[in-house]
Amino acid sequence: MAFIEAKNLTKIYTRGTEKIQALHKANFTVERGAIIAVTGASGSGKTTLVNVLGCLDNPTSGSLVIDGQTVFEDKVHLSESALTIVRRKIFGYVFQKFFLLPTLTVKENILLPAVFQPGLRANSARLTEVLQMLGLDKRANHLPGQLSGGEMQRTAIARALINNPSVLIADEPTGNLDSKRSEEIKNLLLELNQKQNLTIILVTHNPDLAKIGNQTLELKDGIIQ
Numbered sequence: 001m002a003f004i005e006a007k008n009l010t011k012i013y014t015r016g017t018e019k020i021q022a023l024h025k026a027n028f029t030v031e032r033g034a035i036i037a038v039t040g041a042s043g044s045g046k047t048t049l050v051n052v053l054g055c056l057d058n059p060t061s062g063s064l065v066i067d068g069q070t071v072f073e074d075k076v077h078l079s080e081s082a083l084t085i086v087r088r089k090i091f092g093y094v095f096q097k098f099f100l101l102p103t104l105t106v107k108e109n110i111l112l113p114a115v116f117q118p119g120l121r122a123n124s125a126r127l128t129e130v131l132q133m134l135g136l137d138k139r140a141n142h143l144p145g146q147l148s149g150g151e152m153q154r155t156a157i158a159r160a161l162i163n164n165p166s167v168l169i170a171d172e173p174t175g176n177l178d179s180k181r182s183e184e185i186k187n188l189l190l191e192l193n194q195k196q197n198l199t200i201i202l203v204t205h206n207p208d209l210a211k212i213g214n215q216t217l218e219l220k221d222g223i224i225q
Ligand SMILES: Nc1ncnc2c1ncn2[C@@H]1O[C@H](COP(=O)(O)OP(=O)(O)OP(=O)(O)O)[C@@H](O)[C@H]1O
Pocket: 013, 014, 015, 020, 021, 022, 040, 041, 042, 043, 044, 045, 046, 047, 048, 049, 096
C-alpha cells in the first residue's frame, strides 16, 4: 500500500451562493521517500491540494489514507484531536507566506512546533542540527525583520523540519528567492530526500525546481492532467 492514497479528492469552496470547485476528483498515490512536484497556473488548485493532503483543510468529498490510516472518507473525517496528531507526527509545512512570528527570534520561531510536541521541548541538539543544516547558526537570535528573504525562507523550512516529519509540504519554497538562493534550497531538499528519506510534496512555478520531482501532479482548473 502506498504511503498516501487519495481517491476522488474534491474541494468545493462556497462563498455566498458562489461555488468554486478548486479540486476535482484527484486520484494519486505518494510513495514514502518520493518527491512530488505540484505544478499549474495560479488559481489551478495547488495550495488547495496540498492543504487537503496535509490535513489542514477537509475535502468536500473523496478519501485520503495516510500510512494505512483513513483520515477522510467521503464526508467523515478523524476527530480534531486525531487530526492534530497526524499533522504533528507526519507533516512539516512551509507555507507560501512564511508566517514567521515577528516578535520571536529565529531560534524561537523554529522551536515553535516543538513546543506543542511533548518530549521535544528541550531538544536543543535537534535545534542546533537544523540551524546548521539551514545555515542559520549565526542568525539564531535575530528577529525575522532583521533577516533577508532567503533567511526567512530557510527559517520557515527549519521550523517545518524541527519535529522530524516524514513528509515535508512546501508551497512555493523558492517563490521569493533569486536564482542562487533557489538553487541552494533545491540542493537542500534533494539532500534531505536522499539522506533522510524525507518525502517531499513541492508546489512550484519554477521549472528547474520541479525537475527534482520523481512524479509530477499538474493541475488545471482543479483537475490533475
Ligand atoms: N478559502 C477560499 N474560499 C473561496 N475560494 C478559494 C479559497 N481558497 C482558494 N480559493 C479559490 O480556489 C481556486 C484554487 O486556489 P488555490 O489557492 O488552490 O490556487 P493555487 O494553484 O495555489 O494558486 P497560486 O499559484 O496563485 O498560489 C482559486 O480559484 C481560488 O480563488
